[in-house]
Structure formats: C-alpha cells, structure tokens
Amino acid sequence: MQVQDLLKKTDKLPNVPDVVRELIQLLSDPNVKYSDISERVARDQTISLKVLRVVNSAYFGLSRKISSIDEATVLLGMDKLKTLVIASGFSNSVTKVDGINLTEFWQDSFRVAELSQWFAKRTPLVEADEAFTVGIVHNIGRLLLHLTEPEIAQDIQTLVSNRKAGRVKAELDLLGFTSQDAGKALMDLWKFPSTIGDAVKFHKRPFSDDEPQALPCILNLACYLNACIRNDRDYDLVREGFPAAVAKAAGLSEGIVYELDDALIIGDELRLLLD
Incomplete structure (x- = not known):
C-alpha cells in the first residue's frame, strides 16, 4: 500500500x-x-x-x-x-471515527499544541503560531488511517495494545509507511506550509535527518511532556527523562529543564471547543 x-x-x-x-x-x-x-x-x-x-x-x-x-x-x-x-x-473536521474516541483524541492534540507553543516561545528558532498549528495536526495521520482503512488501523492498535510491537513498527509492517508519513501527505494535499508537514513527519525521529530542524524537535518535546502528564509521571522523573539533545537542537537553553513544572500545569480551556 x-x-x-x-x-x-x-x-x-x-x-x-x-x-x-x-x-x-x-x-x-x-x-x-x-x-x-x-x-x-x-x-x-x-x-x-x-x-x-x-x-x-x-x-x-x-x-x-x-x-x-x-x-x-x-x-x-x-x-x-x-x-x-x-x-x-x-x-x-470529523464527527465519528471507528476505533478513536474523538474527545480524547482532540484533548490530547490540544495539549500537545499548547505545549509546543510554550516551548516555541522560549526559542528564537520557531514561531509560536506555527508550533501551535503543528501540535494540533501532529497525529492527524492516525485519524486519516482510521477513516480510510479502519480494519488495518484496528489491527495495528491490537498489536500495540498487546505489546507485540511499537506503533511505528506495527504501521511499517502492516502498511509500509507510518501515520506520520500519512499526516505529511495530507498536509501537502491541503497545501499547508512545508515546514508543518515536515514536522509532522519527523517529530518522532527528529534526528533521522542529517540536520535536525527546530520545529519537529519542539513537537517531539511537547509529545514527551504530554505523555508525562497523561501518565502522571513524577516531576523528578520528568526531568531525568527529558531529551536534552532534542532541546538543544530546538534552540532551547539548558535551563529549560528547570522550567518544566510550569509547562506541566498548562490549562485546558480549549476543551470547551469540543462540547
């Protein structure tokens, strides 16, 4: 495929x-x-x-x-x-998707967007508006997959849930490409700026390019913090696991690790848009 x-x-x-x-x-x-x-x-x-x-x-x-x-x-x-x-x-943009709880999906996307914007405001290399937008669409390839190939999407989810494969490997095995690749293709179809599509494609592996770009690095950091929030990770563990090399490539100072407690309590007022 x-x-x-x-x-x-x-x-x-x-x-x-x-x-x-x-x-x-x-x-x-x-x-x-x-x-x-x-x-x-x-x-x-x-x-x-x-x-x-x-x-x-x-x-x-x-x-x-x-x-x-x-x-x-x-x-x-x-x-x-x-x-x-x-x-x-x-x-x-969609009202029902088999295999995805849309309220949870968009709440997750909103939080990643807010976190991306928070990081972007602390580096001269990324525009805050663009960071917010890419946070909103960072997982839209998965949404596209569930809309167009729901059976394959469910098979992938089963593999991941049963811990038989990570999501990237499961997608590559069953599709031949990742949901990040699909997201990038959708951004291109909609004629969004290429920087947004590239960030969607590379944010899980920001160093897969010889020259890592700041925007996918920012998105990678936002996804990391979002996972920490979702799993209610202890603050000391959040700091210990913080990907410092990614932060450096994003143009962030070393001291950013001591500001993370502010990011972890970012509000979720955007949830009102889902009602």
Whole structure:
C-alpha cells in the first residue's frame, strides 16, 4: 500500500473549513490585518459560535459579554483568536471515527499544541503560531488511517495494545509507511506550509535527518511532556527523562529543564471547543 492510496478516498478525508486553511496560510504574513482575520472567521457560523463561547467563558473573565468576532479579535488579540479558530476548525473536521474516541483524541492534540507553543516561545528558532498549528495536526495521520482503512488501523492498535510491537513498527509492517508519513501527505494535499508537514513527519525521529530542524524537535518535546502528564509521571522523573539533545537542537537553553513544572500545569480551556 502507498500513502497516496489513503488520499484517493476523498469522501473519507477530514473536512477542514476553508477559513482554517486560509488562516494557516496567513500565519506567515506579519502585516495581516485584524479585519482580514475577523472577516474570514465570521463566514463560518459553527466556528464563530464556538469561539464566542470560549471567549465568554469564566477562563477569560471578561467584564462583559462579547457578541461578535470583531470584538473578540480586538479584546483577545490576533494570536489567541487564531489559536481558537484553528483548534475549533480541526476538532470539527470529523464527527465519528471507528476505533478513536474523538474527545480524547482532540484533548490530547490540544495539549500537545499548547505545549509546543510554550516551548516555541522560549526559542528564537520557531514561531509560536506555527508550533501551535503543528501540535494540533501532529497525529492527524492516525485519524486519516482510521477513516480510510479502519480494519488495518484496528489491527495495528491490537498489536500495540498487546505489546507485540511499537506503533511505528506495527504501521511499517502492516502498511509500509507510518501515520506520520500519512499526516505529511495530507498536509501537502491541503497545501499547508512545508515546514508543518515536515514536522509532522519527523517529530518522532527528529534526528533521522542529517540536520535536525527546530520545529519537529519542539513537537517531539511537547509529545514527551504530554505523555508525562497523561501518565502522571513524577516531576523528578520528568526531568531525568527529558531529551536534552532534542532541546538543544530546538534552540532551547539548558535551563529549560528547570522550567518544566510550569509547562506541566498548562490549562485546558480549549476543551470547551469540543462540547
């Protein structure tokens, strides 16, 4: 089987709203205007309503109710609005997937995105917006696999659950490629920036390239911390197992290991987008 065989099943691919794709393209434009963003967001009623719900939640603690995307843009700022729109757009891209609990899947993706953004703000080599986006889509290849080849996806899951193979090996044995390869192919199909697709592809093995890139390294670190949170790992063990070589390649200082307690308590307000 080839990765492209999955992409040919167009009726089963995730349906990401145009506004999200446009927004991701705009991320590289430092001169983008507030009006450009709010106009695009307002076109999608579902995303607009979800964003306004989060904006009006107790988390933001605004003094009055916000009723329009224009107001939300001004009060929240561009970065936060883009974060909410991207998270909402992807989490609404599919409604049911055999073998995947979508609520847990997107909560996991949101946390990786927040952690990626946290690391990116501490290195000059990665843009925080791009890090957040790649965190949201880092596991979308697995979603694609379950949508297009649910029986094979279940066989892979069984091997992993029974500890007969790691996920990468199981995917290579049964597919001939990994879900990261599939994710990269989907990013290319959607014409996302190549840096995002490359980070999705290489984040599990950031040193498989001769010259490791900072963005997949950041994503690798975010996935590491996410696993620590999910498994409720003791803080001392988190620091001991922290991949220092990956952090160095991401442009992070050696002292980052002493800041990890801040990352481990990052909020999960984005879960409101899943209701």
